[in-house]
Amino acid sequence: MASVEVRNVVKTYKRDAEELRVLDGLSLSIPDGAFVALMGPSGSGKTTLLNLIGGVDQPSSGDVEIAGTNIARMTGASLAKWRSASIGYIFQTYNLIPVLTALENVELPLLLVRMSGAERRKRATTALELVGLGDRLKHYPRQLSGGQEQRVAIARALVSDPKVLLADEPTGDLDRKSAEEVLNLLDRLNREFKKTIVMVTHDPHASQRASRQYHLDKGVLSN
């Protein structure tokens, strides 16, 4: 069964009077538990496709079906609720909230579900231990290295146990060693926890860790 099904998706943006066609009738099927890399030059539409899969943007036309739910026409609160339950998002620049500790950052998605504070802290602690940061619970983002920040971000993405993890250039801001740690972690999440992972990357080395690579160019898949 396909975990991610994208059908004939068109995404256009308006820039002044000009209409920019970022995705041009793109179709893609990612099976459950796959680890795929989206590659391509800047402006090819990789991040746009990731955003459509994650429900943070909507297609101009076409369908996006995630684990059997068509999210292309979902809006507002229902889409937000779906995102919180179904998607874990990892950003290139980590995007942790600077005034919250690592534990509090990881707790954020759990604030949206009915859960006691103790249970929330327990789950967030488990997630941080899973990414090897069990000893950094009370640290603020400024007290962590880039690699550690990204691992906190990964813990935040998986704490609500979503089926699909989306990573937008997760190693883009990291040194080689930290990047390797993050890739190992994603690999482990895919293999051990059967998470479907869609990763946008420019880095050919990173893309090799995925089970399948897709290349985008001018809004269409080139292979």
Next chain:
Amino acid sequence: MFKLVLVNLFRNKIRTFLTMASVTVALFLFCTLGGVLDTLQESIKVGSESRLVVRNKISLVQWIPMAYRQRIQSVPGVKLVAVQNWFGGQDPNDKRGFFAQFAVDEPYMAIYGKDFEIVQHSDAQAGVAVPEGVDPKLAAFYLERTACVVGQKLLVKKGWKIGQTITIAGTIFPGDWPMTIRAVYHAKNKSFGEEVLFFHYKYLSEKGLGGQEPVGTYVLELSDPSQASRVIQAIDSQFENAAPATLTETEQAFSAGFVSMYGNVPFVLRVIGLAIVFSILLIAANTMMTAIRERTSEFGVLKTLGFSDGAVFRMVVTEAAIITLGGGLLGALGAKFLVDGSAMTSGFLPPMSVYWSTVITGIIIAVVIGAISGLIPALQASRLRIVDALRRVD
């Protein structure tokens, strides 16, 4: 979620503190100015419906003759008639420290007996009689032509002592007016005021008026307050064609008319109060918008994590409301507890009053400021598209 709001509030402590402090000061000023209006309102309350005031129909500063007294007293329904003349003197040692002085005659203390209590007094010889209905502690006052009764706050403020002879410099009635403090009163009715000096009308008449007896106002106590309008008509019709004619009204109406002499001052105070509040609204709104703009990408992250537009809206509005409501509560309650009861107004006005209605109005205004100042940034944050928010780099 609320914890997240609190954490964000303390993100920039100085900015939060300064914004809250500006709202506090604004609401303190608003409520204090409102308190001035309340005090004017309070001064009307001294007026009782069961008491009437008779004055010259042309103007309050024109006299009416003492000869009217008997005729007024003879009107059915009038129980007591007392003379009350404005003196307008000064303390020669403190000419800027204004306080009211009234020359009053015997029945006056009986008419107002329920509004005050004597807390200090000079002893008089045993068996000295006081007019009917008057506190016997005033015996020493009634025995001495140059005696006076002063309010407790005035006594403390001036550093006077019971039995002390003080000198009042006359302005309307020139010369030095030595008087001996024979009693000190505490106002049971706050609006009666505790910064007033009462002395004998006889002293004024003999020393300042060459034995003549013109009267500023007569104060009347009625045997039946429900007959007030009939008594008013009876008195004024009696002097309709006389020179001077009289104007009789309830003491409450008289006090209200006195307050109306302030003209547009209450209106100006209200405008100033609202101007202060409006300027703070702009400051608070600007601060909130700056704070929210700085966190644009964070809102994008929160929405990506599943926070709905409504949740983000509520977070921002709550943040603004805490700042303005916190500041508003401090300012409004500060005015209530620091200004209320103080002698800022002095003179013939009662002590400052800040009504709870003014405090509540202030707090409501603070909430509205919070809502308005938070509304625009909250709308901006809630309507923010995730892709736009994450694209921005601040």
